[in-house]
Amino acid sequence: MGLWARARGRFNAWGLAALDGYLHRKFAARKQRLLHDLPPVAVELGSGSGTNFRYLPRGLRLVAVEPNVQAHGLLKRRAERYGLVLELHAEFAEHLALPSDSVEFVFCSLVLCSVRDPSAVIAEVRRVLKPGGRFVCLEHVAAEPHSRLARWQRLVRRPWHWAFDGCDVCRDTGALLRAGGFSRVDVTPFTLQTFAWPIRPIIEAVCVK
Template sequence: MTDNNLTAAPATGFEVHRGRGPFNAAFFSVLGPYLEVHLRRHKRRVFADLPPTVVELGSGVGANLRYLRPGSTLVAIEPNLPMHRRLRAAAERRGVRLDLRDRTAERTGVPDRSVDSVISSLVLCTVADPAGVLAEVRRILRPGGTFRFVEHVAARSGTPTRHLQRALRRPWAWTFEGCSCERDLAGVLRAAGFARVDLEPYRLHTPFVPFNTQIAGVAHA
């Protein structure tokens, strides 16, 4: 059976839902400043001193452009077409050159060992294959390069937050285009083959309780 609300993004096979795609673009545009208040301390730490060219997985509407210096180049991997207009406008406002690629994080199209830094925030929760994405990150990073991340993860087993994550997993994933609030991304990162992974677990205090258990850090190629 075919869902007539789905359209395929060119050259990727990523299915953009006619309702959820625009909803998420609008949601993160409106709620972005609120989320940034809670995430800013962690982003400032892991996104400090980014190089002149950065690859970002799931750039969305441009929440992380503020961490790039004006004149930098962002290679933005973003298959959700409804995000593109806002992302282009945000890059122009920030003075960042935008190389926008309608591709998935598993197949960026970036050459082997060609970049110094890859970043992501709140993206590994949504991808179909987190281990595959991290293998792609390792492929495109130069030796000594860094993958810098801010992600939300599963709470400890048996806690009230974990029970709530489990109870809401289906409506949460449907609303936020496959986002899982039950992934052990710290474990996936440590098993991905990086030379070193430095990460910090922490907890936010927001009404979005399934989202509140998080990690931030740097993986070194």
């Protein structure tokens, strides 16, 4: 890995760790509700700094798929702190190193905005889930078409993408999930009260294979 990629990876891991308390204040109640009643093994895509580990039951075996290897040290320390049995994967979620029909629960937060190919990731999630298995996510999305916020999102899209590690503020992730071939998809939109207005429109989604 080149010097620039390593420095950028470190900076991104540090940035996510710095946002940890803020994300907890904004999302704790929803995440606690979405991450309840888990099977003994779960998969998290794009764990970042491990901000979601605090909501998981102690003793859970967590497969954390995080391509930024500069964040792995932090993830290991946090998993230990929250009593998780961690299996770290450095691959991109577009190609998961997991067998088909092998897991009951996959989740992510603020990740489908950042992956290169969200449809490929959704297809991979569906592949690895057992029939009846759940995919839960919390994602910021494109604003209502033709709204003033949608126009602003289009305006900041490119600099935002550069500044925030490939994050796209104009993704219609709800539509991608609905097209993902799940047997059930429940999408609940809400507005996040945040100074970071391009990411105010959020969805929480529960998809069942």
